[in-house]
Amino acid sequence: MNSGSTSIEPLNGEVAEKFIGGSGYAAWIIYRETPMDIDPLDPSNKLVFMTGPLTGTITPSAGRYVVCALSPLTGIWAESHAAGYWGPELKFAGFDGVIVEGRSEKSVYLWIHESGCEIRDAKHLWGLDTYSCEDALKKELGLDIRVASIGPAGENLVKYANIINDRGRAAGRCGLGAVMGSKNLKAIAVKGSVKLIPAAEEDKLASYVKKLYVTIRSHPTVQIYSSYGTDGIMSMMYEYGDVPIKHFTEGVWSGIENISGEVMAKKVLKRNWACFRCPIACGRIVEVKDGSYKMEEGMGPEYETVASLGALCLNDDIEAIVKANELCNKYGVDTITTGVSIAFLMECCDRGLISREVNGLRIEWGNPNLILKLIRKIAFREGIGAFLAEGVRKMSETMGEEAKQIAMHVKGLEVPMHDPRAFKGMGLQYATSHRGACHLRGEVFIIEQGERIPDLGIHERVYRFDLETKPRVVKIMQDWHDVLDSLILCKFAFIPPAAVAAILSMVVGRHITVKELTEVGERIYNLKRIIDVKRGVTAKDDSLPYRLLKEPLKNGGAAGQVVELEKMLSKYYELRGWDGDGVPSRERLIQLGLKGVAEEDLEF
Ligand code: SF4
Structure with a gap:
């Protein structure tokens, strides 16, 4: 990116034998080529997009790609995987991965096709949200291209900014969107001309895959995902005491029945959505027709998002959660870290560690409008948003021992929505x-x-x-x-x-x-x-956070338990x-x- 040039490296067969592809191959590149004493937002932090040997073949549910680098949120190894069609398209253009090095002086995007890779001016894209950026590039380069881009959060170096492809599929965790933003790289657009990557034994694989479809579809959890999306597990996980409620402090909450996959299906679901050659189609296309949270047809939330922007903050309005998910996707922030950071702020207010009235907002549990406003503030680093944009470890370190004790992270990455x-x-x-x-x-x-x-x-x-x-x-x-x-x-x-x-x-x-x-x-x-x-x-x-080691819940399916x-x-x-x-x-x-x-x- 420093010199505005690109080059093509052959895949190293020996490395592929030892580390397969995907995050394994990327780990080898980063171990060898990234200096280990840098700030992750330094230009020398290599950002590696990789596919794997199965990507783009007829293998079911193999349409993913991974992004790896050192994380600006945690400072350590980062990998983040995204579903959809971008990974297979990169293979169809003839490439297994993309390594981005350095920092461009001006904002740019990459245009990757069979003849190679062009670095193009992105002045007209900078500032756009991820959906608008994808639309603009499709208008420019063709409707059948695939785009992975950052939104305002990545541009503003929010520590948990993500990378979005296919209007709502996310390489969500660890802040790799901020690494992309630090390189002034807005998007990577790809287009290939082949439709499938052939296997060495294609006919044998085709008949094997046919039978495998039956095995996949008969798994009970897969059936839940197909019918109700990943949020279909909400009620079952609640019974175990697995769903974190009110920042991991409660085991029981009546609002849970309003945010299940079944409720989502009844209230907002338009249809299922599948990644490249996936028989499961766990993706949800949702629409909110009217009201405060009106939203055009678009990608719906996963279980993790419903729990983090719902149960964790005592928000049981499924339409508001759907809207919050859309905002996070458009601005390009990780929904899990966003929810945990907001819930942390709410508990800090309860404990008097921070004022309840901030930037004209009253910080209180279960207020969907507050959550929507905070998401925007985070993405643009406005007021309290600049504080939240650092993630809970950094926030807690500025607030003293009590805040550190309630900060829900391990090595700087916020605890996801399964209570251990x-x-x-x-x-x-x-x-x-x-x-x-x-x-x-x-x-x-x-x-x-x-x-x-x-x-x-x-x-x-x-x-x-x-x-x-x-x-x-x-x-x-x-x-x-x-x-x-x-x-x-x-x-x-x-x-x-x-x-x-x-x-x-x-x-x-x-x-x-x-x-x-x-x-x-x-x-x-x-x-x-x-x-x-x-x-x-x-x-x-x-x-683990102190709470998980020392504070048992009083009620619910995991009452009385801590992690020894x-x-x-x-x-x-x-x-x-x-x-x-x-x-x-x-x-x-x-x-x-x-x-x-x-x-x-x-x-x-
Ligand atoms: S549709 Fe769901 S199950 Fe299928 S590959 Fe995508 S994320 Fe996985």
């Missing part, structure tokens, strides 16, 4: 996830609800409050999820690991086993950990081969094929 007091393995997962508190880097709560995955050696039913079984299960699931995030496959499809290995074998034309894949997953997990260690992470950072993290952590380190400070041992790195990393010579 309801699923204790999730507590260990949040504490050790390489991007901070993340429900998607392992999804252990699925196992804690009774799912078994014999292909990965999880044969037994795992009780949600049990501690003994969790270190092993968390490690297995984290490693497997790094496989999924490198291929890249949507986790909502629950494709059995043996089927994943079979598909990859047919795509690349050589036999690959689940065991090989899990070894690669562990290698990737450790490489990302090494990046975190280089950024200063130690065992003391593998922790210490009882799980040392066993987890032992299984991982990490020392007492949480650093991967030299021996384990060598076993995992990372001898060069162990010796810091920037080779394998």
Whole structure:
């Protein structure tokens, strides 16, 4: 971006063998090429967009891409995945990924097509929201292009700005939209001419995929996602005590019945929406016809958004939540961090840590109009919005010990909408996830609800409050999820690991086993950990907010529970081969094929 030039690098086959693609391949690039002592908004923070070997093939639910860099919100490893059509289109243009380096002097966008990549002036796009930016680029370049762009939040370097494609699909977490904004890069538009990426054994894959559709559609959770979107799990998760209410302080709330997937279907749903070649179609196209929250047809909220801008802030108006989701998407901010930051502010007011009247607004629970106003203020860094735009760790650090104690984050990433007091393995997962508190880097709560995955050696039913079984299960699931995030496959499809290995074998034309894949997953997990260690992470950072460790809820499905993290952590380190400070041992790195990393010579 400094010189306004582009170049094409061939994919490194050896790296692809060792790290698959997606976030694994990106981790290798960032480990080798990004200086580890920089501010994440420095031009030298490389921003890597990657697809995987399955992207654009006939594999179901494989239409995703990932964006990776050092996070301006957490300071450590960041990866954020988005669904839709942008990833496959990049492959159809002939590219596996895009590495953005440096900072342009003026605002620009990238136009990627089969002949290469052009850096173009984006003066006319700067200031537009993500939907308008997509519309403008389609008018300019053709209706069939795909666009990933930032909104005002990314331009204003909001620490949790995101990247939006397909009018509402988000690479949401960790603030990678701010990294894009720091490079003065407004958007990446892509267009290819092929319609599918052929597999090495295309006919065999086609008949395999036909049968796999039946397996996918028969999974009970998939059926919920198809019928009611991801918010379809709201009522069930509430019964477990998993849905955080009033900033993780309540276990019971009557408003929950107004924000379920079923209510969304009845009140605002127009139709389902599917990503590239996905038989599930968990996306919701919604419309609010009239009233204060009127909204034209557009992408509806996910479970995480409904919980964070709803239950967490005691807002039970589904139409207002739908509107808040639209605002977050258009401005380009992560809905989870937005909701947690607003709820943190509300609790600080209750405790007298901050004035209840700010910028002419009265900060109070359950006020949908307040939430909508705050979202705008965050995106434009107006008044109190500039404070909220930093995320809860930074906010709490300026307010003293009491505020720090109630700040709901791990390593700077706000806790998502699954309370680990309801699923204790999730507590260990949040504490050790390489991007901070993340429900998607392992999804252990699925196992804690009774799912078994014999292909990965999880044969037994795992009780949600049990501690003994969790270190092993968390490690297995984290490693497997790094496989999924490198291929890249949507986790909502629950494709059995043996089927994943079979598909990859047919795509690349050589036999690959689940065991090989899990070894690669562990290698990737450790490489990302090494990046975190280089950024200063130690065992003391593998922790949870005080509230989750020490404050049991009085009521609800997880009443009386806290996360006994210490009882799980040392066993987890032992299984991982990490020392007492949480650093991967030299021996384990060598076993995992990372001898060069162990010796810091920037080779394998
Ligand atoms: S399950 Fe949902 S998010 Fe995943 S690929 Fe399908 S439509 Fe997209």
